Amino acid sequence: MPDFEELRAFLREVRIAHHIRGRIRLKVEAAAVSIDFPRERAQVFQSLLDHIPGVRSVQVNLLARSCTVQYDPALIPERAWSDLLDGRVSDAAAILERILRDTYVEIGNAKP
Secondary structure, eight states: OOOHHHHHHHHTTEEEEEEETTEEEEEEOGGGOSTTOOHHHHHHHHHHHHHSTTEEEEEEETTTTEEEEEEOTTTSOHHHHHHHHHTOOOHHHHHHHHHHHHHHHHHHHHOO
């Protein structure tokens, strides 16, 4: 399993395609997808999203290089997604990053 900082590097290749309160569609930039694309990072990212408190569902579309996340905006602030992906320092981004880190540790500890 890649470490969290490798996963953070993968997030630099993700952009927001569409966002309404409680639902966001994320897209991996085409330049990041190649024959040697680190699929393990994408799989860890999907698993991470599946386990985040406040995430209701995750639907992945491999052909479109996108995933749609339905989430509870009471637990994950709406601005958190854009702030985190754009590298903006904000309270909202800090909340989402903390949730991601905590969930990442839980997933890592759960694996034998």
